[in-house]
Amino acid sequence: MDRVAIVGASMTQFGQREGWIRELLAEAGQDCLANAGVDGDDLEHLYVSNMASGEFEGQTGIANAVAHDLDALPAYTARIDQTSSSGGAGVYSAWQSVASGASDLTLLIGGEKMTHRSTAEATDVIASLTHPAEYKHGVTLPSFAGLTARRYLHEYDAPRESLAKVAVKNHKNGVDNPHAQFQKEVDLETVMESPIVADPLRLYDFCPITDGSAALLLCPESVADEYADEYAVISGIGGATDTHVVHEREDPTVMNGVVDSSAIAYEQAGLRPDDIDVAELHDMFTILEFLQSEGLGFFEQGEGWKAVEEGVTDRDGELPINTSGGLKSKGHPLGASGVAQVYEIYQQLTGAAGPRQVEADTGLACNVGGFGNCVITTIMEAGQ
Template sequence: MTVAVVGASMTEFGVRKPRLRELLATAGAHCLDDAGVAPRAVDHLYLSESGGAYESKCGLVNALKDDLGLGRAYATGIEQTSAAGGAGIAAAWRSVASGESDLSLLVGGEKMTHLSTPVASDVVSAITHPAEYKHGVTIPSFAGLTARHYIERFDAPRESLARVAVKNHRNGLDNPNAHFQSEITVDQALSSPVIADPLRLYDFCPISDGSAALLFATEERARALTDDYALVAGVAGATGSQVIHERSDLTAMAAVETAAERAYDAADCGPADLDVVELHDMFTILEFLQLEALGIAEQGTAWQLTRDGATARDGCLPVNTSGGLKSKGHPIGASGVAQAVELYEQLTDSAGPRQIDADVGLACNVGGFGNAAVATILERR
């Protein structure tokens, strides 16, 4: 059964005063309003978040169901580290595609900024293997190791990573919900403090609060609701190795490659058919690694696309028109949902100053540093 996205919303990302429950309810209610759907018409509710890792709250999805007035809708939570949003998309899409639900609401969110940066980073790094964590391997440190290996192996200039940050900050400037709405220069990026050599402060996304939501429907139901909807052409996930030393190539994201291949097969398309891409740029190096794993660039060459302006908003394949995690922010459970919100807005011509000409878009949501991945392909109706 063909599935459509008929509504989307997101709160502002950044340092937010409201509690997580309020942020989730705000995004969910605005999404229903966007689609013109009454709360009690929703069959299923899915909540993507960390399972209480940052706020130590359980049972949020049940409370959210009541906050939104969804009656007796089936409600369940989805936890898959930073790929929780993509995993939520897969679950909500599957519930409609299977015929079990006519309308499924997905809400993703996280409240993180009340924690210090070291504490929040430590929670994120819990996905690493215990033996490696004991030896100091964290997600940021692994990002630095991988970036150093990539630069040296493929003779990529350090400046190319800075250009990713510059591009995404520029895109975020036109996103009213982005955590960062300011431009930076290559020199600023290269002179910012070292975090995990060779990665510096501007190579990392911010710790953010926020929520995003999507409403999925059968295409038949979508036609009855609105003329402005996007079709879900393909959704697929894959899980890679958690143990870093078992990976044959640190610069190859096997889970992303497999998830993309499965999504391309489902959508009957390929990298050449994409008009816009939203990538999980928790660190700038991840933009290169995902472009290569998605088949958009040959291994070791993605940095050239950034250098040549191909991934800019006016380039041949715009990447992270939303500002990406780098500028938009990264509230863990909301990030993958917000990626698809951006695609939906681009494909329904509602992206405002960020608008580009696009008929097919792909979002890649990654858990950990390639431990898991979900690829979602949306098409213009």
């Protein structure tokens, strides 16, 4: 079967943005089409990854609205939602649309507009994805992160500083990402002395609230060279779900969705964890970078923290993780994040990452919904 190629990618400035969600979505979409020299009405399918435009802005039907704004009629449109992994779910839907033969040219745009709402309001919308039995006792996603971090540090004898070093590394990478919300370094002391949010995690262990969007253009590999000289292929992609009630999981330091989704993706790609050259992980909270790097098989369980301590995951390390700056410094506009992860891997595989460039023929993106409730793992390779 023809593989699915990514022949164009874009992302907007992440941060505090003016305007409506549909304007943000159209901005990334237009950039992506322009980069590939494609008009809106060349598209056959158009997917929008977005969690909550209705809740954040009182606007629904945004896939239809954006098709209109991009002059993409009569392309088929739909919105894909899988909470904070909506972007990865959109990548999976866009992949399926091409792999099934339903579409020969699919645009995916992921985005979210959040900063016009207060932190309390945004948290309330996000917390509505958790089980009420946990939420009504005040256990929101940051609380889960704090509890899990404490367990991890205890279980694996990891120093608190190792978590802080994730933030330091990712902020350092973000300095070279012109689209990142925070393009500034932070030092270990700043992270370790920032205000406590969910003990032991502090302010700098958390990603910010962000507006932004990102887009990808996909087609069968057999026609990829019509759109781009350099392209990437999705050689493996898988999704998996974990319990909706987080406290039902046997071992809180194991992300089953990461393990299960990546097993599908590795098998499909015919690759193993040590074949991966660069990865974008969902560091909504610093602790998640450890858990994912272990769940993906990059490191043994309980050893992810050592990789950060030893610089293995630095940009010049053996396995660079979050060269984009990660959600931590780049920001986390829910529906955009999974798309922006794939954007970064695409930049790396096509040699377009500028000062962030690393040597890579294969890359992996892991997008997490909720507190690991749903996970999509995408493996990409440079086009031949």
